[in-house]
Amino acid sequence: MKRLYLPQKVEEIFLLEYNRRKKSSNIAWFLGLLFFLHYAYLGEWGIQILYWMLLIVSVIFQEAYNLPIPFPFIPVGPIWWIIDLFFRMDKLTAKANEKIAGRIIWEMKLQKGGYRA
Numbered sequence: 001m002k003r004l005y006l007p008q009k010v011e012e013i014f015l016l017e018y019n020r021r022k023k024s025s026n027i028a029w030f031l032g033l034l035f036f037l038h039y040a041y042l043g044e045w046g047i048q049i050l051y052w053m054l055l056i057v058s059v060i061f062q063e064a065y066n067l068p069i070p071f072p073f074i075p076v077g078p079i080w081w082i083i084d085l086f087f088r089m090d091k092l093t094a095k096a097n098e099k100i101a102g103r104i105i106w107e108m109k110l111q112k113g114g115y116r117a
Contacts, residue, residue, distance in 0.1 A: 015106070018097075019041050022100060023042055023097055025090050027041060028089055029085060032107065033059055038050060038085075038089070043096055044092075054080075055077065
């Protein structure tokens with residue numbers, strides 16, 4: 001994350017708000033592993049809907065052709081899922097946290113008319 005130089009009081013307020021809102025890689029991983037909800041947790045609803053659509057289409061495809069594959073995704077789903085869980089989760093979480101930090105700075109500028117403490 002890019003380092004901002006803020007007055008001490010403003011930085012304290014920022015850090016309190018950031019620590020309250022930031023996302024955890026562990027929670028994202030847990031939600032992704034059990035419920036396929038890691039994109040929703042990270043605030044990426046467009047990708048989460050695409051993920052769900054892939055699940056639904058894959059289940060319909062599996063049922064239509066009586067495929068013996070026990071996993072509902074065919075084959076893009078499990079590949080995407082595995083890559084996300086084991087290789088990309090930290091980057092996805094860091095990206096979401098950068099967006100959160102930017103949003104907090106923007107809100108602070110709106111509220112105070114700048115960084116004045």
